[in-house]
Amino acid sequence: MVGFSHLRRTGVLAAAVVLALAVTPSASAAPPAPGAPGAVARGTTAAADWSVTPVGAGSWDVELRLPSPVPLRAAQPQLAVDGTVLGVARQGADGRTLTLRTTDPRAARAGRVQLAWNGVVSGDEARTLRHAAAAPAVAAPAPTGSLLAADPATRGRFRVQRADYDLGDTALRLPGLAGQAVEQRAAVYLPAAAPGPRPVVVFLHGRHQACFGGTVEGDFGGWPCTGGSRPVPSHLGYGEAAEALASQGYAVVSISADGVNALDWGAEDGGAQARGELVLAHLDLLRSWTDGRGGKAGAALRGRLDLADVGLMGHSRGGEGVVRAALLNAERPDPYGVRAVMPLAPVDFARSTLPGTAMAVVLPYCDGDVSDQQGQHFHDDTRYAARDDVLRTSLLVMGANHNYFNSEWTPGASQAPSNDDWYLDDDPVCGPDAPGRLTPAEQRAVGTAYVSGFFRLHLGGEQQFLPLFDGTGGRAASAGRAVVHAQAQQPSSARTDLAPLEAATPTVTLPPRAEHCASAGPPVAGQPVRCAGEQRPLSSLPHWTPAWLAPSVPATPVLRARWRAGAKEPLTVAVPRGAVTGVRQALTFRAATPQARATDLVVALTDTAGRRAAVPVSRFSSALRPLPALADPWGGGGEPLAKTWLRTVRLPLDAFPGVDVGRLASVTFTPTGAGADVYLSDVALDRPASGTGPTTAALPAVSIGDVQAFEDDGTQRVSMPLTLSRRSKVPVTVEVDTAAAAVDGRVAARWRHVTIPAGSLTGRVVVPLVGDDVAGEALARLTVTLSVPRGAVVGDGFGTLSVYDDDLWDESAAG
Known part of the structure; x- marks a missing residue:
């Protein structure tokens, strides 16, 4: 595997290394073809040939060669051995060949290898249809909440040019993109005769087939389009929101990314970096034209x-692309x-954060592509990444x-299939x-309302649309x-954090059966307790799906x-004297239940004079009622299962009569008599607000360097x-993931938490490298990833x- 950082840096190799590379193939070369000598297992499953080949002690290369290219979609293809998904596969240029390096010993005993997506073996979805057909139809939920007096989708006074x-x-x-060139084209929607420079919104579509028609075979037709085919006009699919x-x-620029889709x-x-750079390349072009340097073309x-007033919306892989664009932009000198950034049904492959910029992540419950709703991590990871004054x-x-948010991806409306x-x-x-x-037209209407409302709020300061995003x-x-x-974290100026509930703290007293947890899946030594075990499909757990x-x-x-029936031990959050400042309107927290039935909690506020008032969560919120159960789309053929997604609970402070919130002493949570099993986080006092604006560029950027070592x-x-791009007044922390390197079998650790002290520009991560005395591959390039930084x-x-x-x-020298 070749680390992405090689695109920015070059290394100098010793003469001995160059000689070694000259006589031995690199580890980055494709593994042997199915059936080649050295394979410990091989076969054919559903017309697809596969093989498993050992590559050193405790590692295997798994290869699957499909009869036709995999579909071009946002999710990454995975490989499964005997029904168990082992990891994300690398795609070959033909779109048919998928390879995976693994240390899982099940690979050596493989009886079959199959394609999978989001933890589901491809084709197993059909097995659940009989279970789904037997399930009764679920009634459509009725919308709740107050209708806004103004509608963000209403056409304005300007004719669109x-x-x-x-x-x-x-x-x-x-x-x-291997040095290959891509297009630069866009649909531009302007308010005709609008005075002065207008705020700019850039739309970036996601990963879809690049070409259609002609004689192109499958989705891997290369770029530019050949064989009489033509580009798919995905960038035209957001016309309703743009209009x-x-x-x-507002000026709207919807850019084409077909070339990136074909080559990523x-x-x-x-392709996140390529998409981010594509956005900036268009902004550079637009700046030259608006400054009068474009001649007749501009x-x-x-x-x-x-x-100076720009918003970015990215759909699917475009969602991670616009987050990356915002981060790259913040590193620029000008x-x-x-x-404001809106990731729409996004992927989040690397778990970057975007503090200091208003953000709204949109997750479709019936997403069949990014079915694990991994884009939820953008919200979760950024909440405490820095103290910022923006609405999230x-x-x-x-x-x-x-x-269906894109009309060009919708049957009956699209030009391409x-x-x-x-x-x-x-x-x-x-x-x-x-x-x-929702019908396609209904879904596009939802997209138009929220896309338009988000940018009108944060670029135009149109506060009438705040209730769409503030959790009210x-x-x-x-x-x-x-x-x-909705989940909503108010800006820091409008929020008093009482207890994030991420880890043990002296101000929080837990009941006997409560514990902090993170992630999902089987337990891992040295890591926090899992929030859900192996029995829950990861696609049902957006907060905890792995990146x-x-x-x-x-x-x-x-x-x-967790409380047993009849238990009354409280969860208590003590509030330090003087902690509550400013005007606050509600007690808020995020909550969900993993149970198939609704549960409830009683929340009480007590002030320093001993005055106490309590209300049940169910009086104000449905957060502790399960979401609708899906018919097990994860291939197990089991009972219907709801996704677990924490919703923001808002308890108005005037619902706690007699309590002096300015002198608040404690917040307690107790169950009703039936007991409870709940996830809780982010206890705060707040008031709705949109914040004062972006500060992302004020934060340092943390980067990791490349290293060469002999085994x-x-x-x-x-x-x-x-390294940090600038000194920080507070310590910077970052998570360092070596899992991609660990599948080589040479790296012992998979995760490191690293702190760079305040005032320092440098730090380091120590990676244990396991060697042997057996001649193997000349070169292995192992990827190490930075994610979830705080303070940067x-x-x-x-x-x-x-x-x-x-x-x-040694062998080469001896020879």
């Missing part, structure tokens, strides 16, 4: 764009004014799938005929019958509190450097540990 541009299929070269915004005075199969990070944009929201849209990505036709919640499933339950009339659940490039980093620590006969400790953002987050086999060199 188009100013599209196209610089050709090979206008740009971006990192991670709504432009008519209200070889990118170490799934005449329509001269003086029209305010690039950054654009990126004020995550929205769960019931009845929505992955594709398209499909409903939800794959269980008879599912009682998400099947196309389920009462709660506001609804837009144009969103129709859609039910949208592809940081699978070992603990995910979303929370408190799990030794025993275990050695290899130090990899960490990720700069160059991918480091390469290049390991040269000393035993091979």
